[in-house]
Amino acid sequence: MSETITPRERVLKLFAGEKIDRPPCFSGMGNVTVEGLKKYGYKFAALHSDAKMLADAAASTYKLFGFECGVIPFDLCVEAEALGCEINVYAHLDDIVYPTIKRKLIHNEDEMDITVPSDLTSRGRIPLMQEAISIIKKDIGNEVAIGTYVLGPFTLAGQIMELNDLLKLSFKKPDKVGKLLDLLADAIIMIAKEYEKTGIDYITVREMGATSDVLSPRVFKNLIQPYLKKIFSELKVNNVLHICGKTNDIAGFMVESGAKAISVDQKNDVAETRKKIGSEALLFGNYDPYNVLVSGTTSLVKETMRKCIDNGVSAVWPGCDIWPTVPPENIKAMMEEVIK
Numbered sequence: 001m002s003e004t005i006t007p008r009e010r011v012l013k014l015f016a017g018e019k020i021d022r023p024p025c026f027s028g029m030g031n032v033t034v035e036g037l038k039k040y041g042y043k044f045a046a047l048h049s050d051a052k053m054l055a056d057a058a059a060s061t062y063k064l065f066g067f068e069c070g071v072i073p074f075d076l077c078v079e080a081e082a083l084g085c086e087i088n089v090y091a092h093l094d095d096i097v098y099p100t101i102k103r104k105l106i107h108n109e110d111e112m113d114i115t116v117p118s119d120l121t122s123r124g125r126i127p128l129m130q131e132a133i134s135i136i137k138k139d140i141g142n143e144v145a146i147g148t149y150v151l152g153p154f155t156l157a158g159q160i161m162e163l164n165d166l167l168k169l170s171f172k173k174p175d176k177v178g179k180l181l182d183l184l185a186d187a188i189i190m191i192a193k194e195y196e197k198t199g200i201d202y203i204t205v206r207e208m209g210a211t212s213d214v215l216s217p218r219v220f221k222n223l224i225q226p227y228l229k230k231i232f233s234e235l236k237v238n239n240v241l242h243i244c245g246k247t248n249d250i251a252g253f254m255v256e257s258g259a260k261a262i263s264v265d266q267k268n269d270v271a272e273t274r275k276k277i278g279s280e281a282l283l284f285g286n287y288d289p290y291n292v293l294v295s296g297t298t299s300l301v302k303e304t305m306r307k308c309i310d311n312g313v314s315a316v317w318p319g320c321d322i323w324p325t326v327p328p329e330n331i332k333a334m335m336e337e338v339i340k
Contacts (some may be wrong), residue, residue, distance in 0.1 A: 005020075005192035007026070007068035011114055011202070014315060017280075022157070023313060024068050025305075025315070025316040026067065026145065026147075029071065029321065032047070032061065041058070045090050045091045045092075045291070047074060048075055049091075051128050054073065054129075055133075058070045058071055059140045063140070067331065069144050070140055071147045072133050072148055073148070074321070075089075076151060077100065079151050080105070081165060082187075084105045085104060085160055087100065087102055088100055097240075100158075102299065103329045106161035108165075109173075111167065112179075114160075116186060121194045125208050125257070145202060146199075146200050149205070152165075152186040152210065152228060154209050154224050154227075155206060155207050155210065157177070157209075171219070177223065178223060189230075194225060195258075196237050203239050204241075205232070208242065208320075222333075239260050240262070242262075242264075245265065251264070251268070251277055260282060260286065261315075262283060265318075266286050270312060270313055272313065285313050285317055286317070287317075288304070288319055289323060294322075294326050302337040305337040316338050
């Protein structure tokens with residue numbers, strides 16, 4: 001079929017609740033590819049510390065394959081670094097290795113009473129991300145929607161302290177954890193508002209750690225949802241809540257968080273979630289970005305994309321970051337199936 005509107009217009013119409021010709025095929029998470037890196041001769045490890053390289057790599061997935069967005073950053077350490085954690089970008093490696101937290105901010109329960117630095121948004125790589133977003137907007141921002149993401153409070157807490165400690169305290173001392181999540185929600189809002197100033201089209205809040213795989217729906221509703229509500233009430237730009245793992249039991253709570261759209265991964269039964277949340281709610285998902293898109297055949301890719309659409313997704317959207325080694329023929333097959 002002929003394309004009558006741009007990918008950017010399609011995404012913006014979707015968020016606005018307007019009728020569109022087909023579901024967009026985009027993401028609110030990382031989607032840089034090895035093919036994109038080859039195009040510029042960039043090393044993956046170098047991207048995270050260079051605004052121009054970040055922007056070029058993020059734009060390349062659209063330029064090479066027609067993937068309908070540009071998203072920055074690629075790693076999950078930006079907020080934790082700004083709060084005071086030390087990160088490792090593995091600059092000496094040629095392999096695809098994502099940055100990790102090298103030194104935590106909180107080492108025990110007694111250190112949980114932290115404060116957010118007043119100059120938070122000028123620390124770490126937050127200004128770098130703003131610069132990169134500005135570059136990619138000038139490059140492809142008239143054609144596709146430009147997105148960014150922040151971590152959710154619980155997921156960020158799991159970055160700045162040991163996750164096992166956080167999980168134990170969530171059950172033993174929920175009030176103490178809640179106090180930390182409230183403070184981190186404030187930090188996330190500060191960062192998100194800085195990103196909004198760059199003119200992004202949408203922002204995803206990645207609360208991956210708050211999945212039903214590790215937290216009960218009751219704990220999610222009582223401990224996680226209030227701080228997500230706090231964040232989404234402050235966001236002005238189009239927004240998405242993404243949670244990994246099993247989310248059928250909390251899909252209703254996700255919608256109630258106030259996000260304009262919810263994003264689920266391949267463990268979610270999309271047809272069931274669609275029935276649960278109704279036909280009007282925006283539901284993004286939910287193909288497996290590794291076992292289907294990277295490791296699968298082109299036939300499996302097409303079958304999976306068709307199933308996502310048939311099951312009622314509002315947008316064809318990966319369950320997590322697209323792994324960079326995705327074969328070109330598979331990402332092309334995905335786009336062909338969605339666009340036909």
